[in-house]
Amino acid sequence: MGLFGRKRSGGERTRIFFATDIHGSESCFRKWLNAAEVYDARVLVLGGDLTGKVLVPFVAEPEGYRAEIHGEVVHARDEEELEKLRSQVRMMGRYDVLLAAEEEPLLEQPEELSRIFDQAIRESLARWVALIDERIGDREVAVTTMLGNDDDPRLAEVLRSSGIAAYAEDGPVELPGGYEMISVGFSTPTPWHTPRELSEEELAAKIEAMAAQLNDPSKAVFNLHCPPLESHLDQATKLDDELRPVTDAGGPVQIGVGSAAVRESIERHQPLLGLHGHVHESPGSEKIGTTISINPGSDYGDGILRGAILDLEPERGVRTWQIVQG
């Protein structure tokens, strides 16, 4: 699938900007969109885990709305105050939802709460897709998005509705400069039993099926949400059975939580570049054979967009890479 009609002449630098795991942060999403201009990138890649984790209801009162932010009850007395608070909640990577007073009890019913959550996520993602189409328009910027392990699989349809951004998991994507990119947003099983998890065997099969469609894997980009196992990109704090971090006198105990299947696919095909996310607290780069694998990490909770600027050149492959915090 080609993304752009027009290509620049061969031998030119192709600059990719990759960010991932923004978890519903409106601030990070908008920064990612603006990154094309600020960083002079020709390709914008948004890795998986786009949806947020927390819902903040705004419940109607006789004189406006009430919500709770940072443990404090806040009141919006007019439209201006309401918009300001809703914007603040979105920037924090949380979903805002307006409820009538009589709807508030619904939040205590799991099924209703799930429905409200679903709707908030879907509406937010649809807004983002519209923003991509509006902001990128006919600019010469390739855009891809995909879901991660934390995202409801049904949301792929929302992302596919974009007229500009390609849904990266649908097959190899041709990038400016003649490079190809395959993408898999699933992860191996996590303690949280998230919706898009696969066993190592299933994940290996999925990656291999995608890689088999590539013209030349050695000139491809592997956009695999889960980082390679036992790399510097997959180190996370060990959790006990109750999901508490395990600590020791000298600090939190770190373990590798990446995927063996991802590592094996990189070792076998040796693509130019591996783009990963999933483990927010393990940003870094690592060379696996000839492949440079990168996880920019995520600070979405602070509204800071962590990302990687990657320059590809036909002769040199990955010319430079740099992790940035915007």
Next chain:
Amino acid sequence: MPATDATTASSSPSSGLYARQSSGLVRDISPLSNAILNISFVSIPLAVFVATQAPYAFPGASPFWVTVICVGVCFLPVMLYSLFMAVMPRSGGDYVFVSRTLHPWVGFATNFNIVAWYVLVIAYFAYLLAPSALATAFVSIGVAAHSATFTEWGATLAEDKGWQFGIGAAALLFTAAMMSTSMRRMLSIQRVIFFGSLLCVAISAILLLFNDRGSFEDAVAKFGGNYDGMLAAAKAGGYAGSSHFNLGNTLLALPLAFASFGYAIVSSYAGSEVRSPKATGNRAMMWALIVSGVVTAILMLLAGRTFGNDFLGSATYLNYMEDPQYAFGAPSGFFFYVSMLTSSTPVIVILNLSVVLAYVVALPVTFLITTRSLFAWSFDRILPERVSEVNPRTRSPLIATAIVLVVSLIYLALIVWGSSNFLSLLYTAGLAELLTFIVVAIAGIVFPFRRKALYGSSAINRKIFGLPLLTVVGLGSLAVYIFFFISLATQDALGANESAGIRAVVIIAAIAVLIYPISYLINRRRGVDLGLAFRQLPPE
């Protein structure tokens, strides 16, 4: 997997938030784990050791009140780092705080400055093992067990430069080996060292509680000294101390305690991997300060009762003057005097081994902070990429560890064989490190204005006296840091203002300022713009 799993939501009406089942939602670290994590960065035995030096440097100063006042004063700086961690939970240390607030250049220079001095501190702790920790241990054991061999060993370690370098180098190599193994193994070893080092605190508290001044005077006599004779000899020699409390000198002695309690902030460098859902991780630094302060203060109170502050000052004075009235054969120090209170050889052995571990425990922690900084600089391309390469098996940054090891070994050799000027640089370290703290305080003051969106959406977005909380705490911290800076720069007794030390401060600060632009130019030639590393993207 059923799609509904994506939104298996749970309500938390008490907080007004509703979270769905998704990765990363972890429970809080247990309060005990958090306390251990943070207290391990404040060495109580060393805080005790340093505080008992106060009556010597500032006659009439009370180690108890020095501890209490310093802990009180340090609340503001610790709160500053806690608030920064609350705004940027995973960012870790002054490098990111300052880079994000002011400029990456300022952030790097600030961080480089403190790390360069930390490496000197690593070498100094390694050096102290032989002439201080082990020499005291051997002499104490020798006297208690009537073993001339142990006593001779103690005397040898107190004097012999070869042994001092050999033991210090062995400690550094051991620490580097620890850092080169897996994090899990490193933490296991660190845990043993940490709890072992606390034994001397517990034993000291018990011995001091059950021994009064009379018992100690007898013990002094048993070790060949004379309690009253030592007090008289010190006064005759020019020591101006007395048994009366001197508030002015107590205040002047505060920088001694700051050397321990002012560093209750270092977990912001190393303990930030875990984002604490209830922000207890941020409060843990405050608790570490309180617990360490209370324990140290209790020991100082007991020491004042049993030893007498005048004796601590007089004995240290006689020791430094090499007066024959100081007949103990081991350097003057709190734990040495504690070991005189018991005739049980096993207790003396355990106590002194624990004190040795108290010197060792600081090494891996400081090593970790410095290697992480090197790693971060490399990660941001200020240093070559190779510095952040990790061992594929252990995940440890071998090159960064090797750099810290080599530089600390060079420092160690200079401390042992160089001029006494070099040894005095350690005292200057406190002064130099305050430069970094001052910049962090300034960053705290301006952060709410320069990073409005980040501060506005944070949990600490509150105002006091019409000013943002972080700004107020930053102003208070700046006042504290400037007080300590002026104290260290003007009080000759603290030894921080030697001309050699001041020259070193200027040289290291100059290097810190120059590295970034040089790296910027080199990287630009390679097509990497360092200026992008922290450039703010518009969120509109």
